[in-house]
Amino acid sequence: MAKFQYTGRDRKGKTQGNLVASSKREAVVKLSQSGIKVTSIEEVQQSVLSKNITIGNPVKLHQFVIFLRQFSTLLKAGVTMVDTTRILAEQTENKHLRSALLDIEQDLREGNPFSAASSKHTRIFAPMFINMIRAGEAGGNMDESLDRLAGHYEKQHATQQKIRSALAYPVVVGIMAIAVLIFLLVAIVPTFVDMYADFGGDLPAITVFVLKASHFMQSAWYVLVIILIALIAFISFFSKNSRTKYYFDLFILRLPVFGKMMQKAVLARMTRTLSSLFSSSVPILQAMNIVEEVVGNEVIGNVVKESRDALEKGQSITLPMKAHWAFPPLVTQMIAIGEQTGALDTMLNKVADFYEREVEVVTDQLKSLIEPLMIVILAALVGTIVISIMVPMFDIFNQVNKQ
Known part of the structure; x- marks a missing residue:
């Protein structure tokens, strides 16, 4: 999580303060939900020891499978892509995935496809995910592509767990x-x-x-x-x-x-x-x-x-x-x-x-x-x-x- 210093306006007038969020975009969303219109916001530089260090993919495989299943279910229920992304960002417990989804939501609102928006976050979304989403967008069957991805990662997770249990x-x-x-x-x-x-x-x-x-x-x-x-x-x-x-x-x-x-x-x-x-x-x-x-x-x-x-x-x-x-x-x-x-x-x-x-x-x-x-x-x-x-x-x- 990063620390941000902001200035803005609320109902009482000019206000300023500090806020902790995963990204600048998430900080702006949080402040907007609190009724604060942001005029400026900057990240406060922190020491190396105070920063969260992640190695490898910051989203665990089982967390990603849950995300895919929820994504597919919301799309099948007729929820728009933008609203689906926002809902998933709000409910996910993984701060890295939340930050990425908030960025993707903004890109979607600007007219970019989900595959292009997710390709900016390669640490979370693998090439396989991006290409299958791109194919789903082209074929108009995003929900099916997400189901296939979820099934794929579920089986991959099961195999990994079996190997780990044998070596543990x-x-x-x-x-x-x-x-x-x-x-x-x-x-x-x-x-x-x-x-x-x-x-x-x-x-x-x-x-x-x-x-x-x-x-x-x-x-x-x-x-x-x-x-x-x-x-x-x-x-x-x-x-x-x-x-x-x-x-x-x-x-x-x-x-x-x-x-x-x-x-x-x-x-x-x-x-x-x-x-x-x-x-x-x-x-x-x-x-x-x-x-x-x-x-x-x-x-x-x-x-x-x-x-x-x-x-x-x-x-x-x-x-x-x-x-x-x-x-x-x-x-x-x-x-x-x-x-x-x-x-x-x-x-x-x-x-x-x-x-x-x-x-x-x-x-x-x-x-x-x-x-x-x-x-x-x-x-x-x-x-x-x-x-x-x-x-x-x-x-x-x-x-x-x-x-």
Whole structure:
């Protein structure tokens, strides 16, 4: 939210003050609703620390789906586009979406189409949304385009949630294992150091290793912190840099078990997006460009680009796909049948349904397999430290008994 300083007139005469709003336009609307006619308004510059910082899309996927459903319902009920936009801006709880909708409302009142107005807010409205809205405006079926978009994003959200749920358990257990390990090395193991020093005998190799690890954690823990920060920075750069992201995505797809799950999820997203765009009568070359941008994987995106190039040359869209290992025969065969029968959107939709079900099955299997595996790993870590502590103690007890 930004802070604005304004001057204006109300029923009592000249007035001035400060107001907090998402944008200048929203501030003017709020003041107008309060009976103040604004003569001047300026944003008050704030420090960096006081500003809201957002990373990625500021509107969550489930919030966007609700927005699309409400948008479609209002249009079907006969509400005008301008009034629909105003109503949605007033009722949405997301300040970024509210600010964008207020700007779009003003553009609509100036005679601009919704697609052109929304294209000014690319952080919120993706190219797919803008192009499907543009196609809906041209065909006079905006409500249908919005329904397709809502269905598309709902299924995309469901797939994302399944993948996150499959990955959440190992991440949580892994963090717990590291926390327990650090606690044992820092708080428990050091209490036995003096005892072993008084013992004076040769310690088992496993005990020596654990004692050295404990000493390192106490005296040089910051080295691990630096390594962790450097690793996170390296992965972040590696995954976002256009030159290296391809190899990062390739590595992800090649991972055992998890790679197959990610491959199916990306293929489901690719085919679902293409199907939604074709159903909305978006030109095929333009649709391929959009898919290349939103598919979220450089390996698959490069093949989509090659398929688009093949299409421009009059060749089959499946030609590059058949030559690439990431595209199973099911995908290429179904797309080829769709090309031949003129039902490409239907075939793509069936492929997307199939792979979304596959992702669901794989995630369920992963959760059932990972749970016992993580328990075994946690038990092995704790057990190693316990054994390293207990073995020398047995030797001490034996010596005491002999004496």
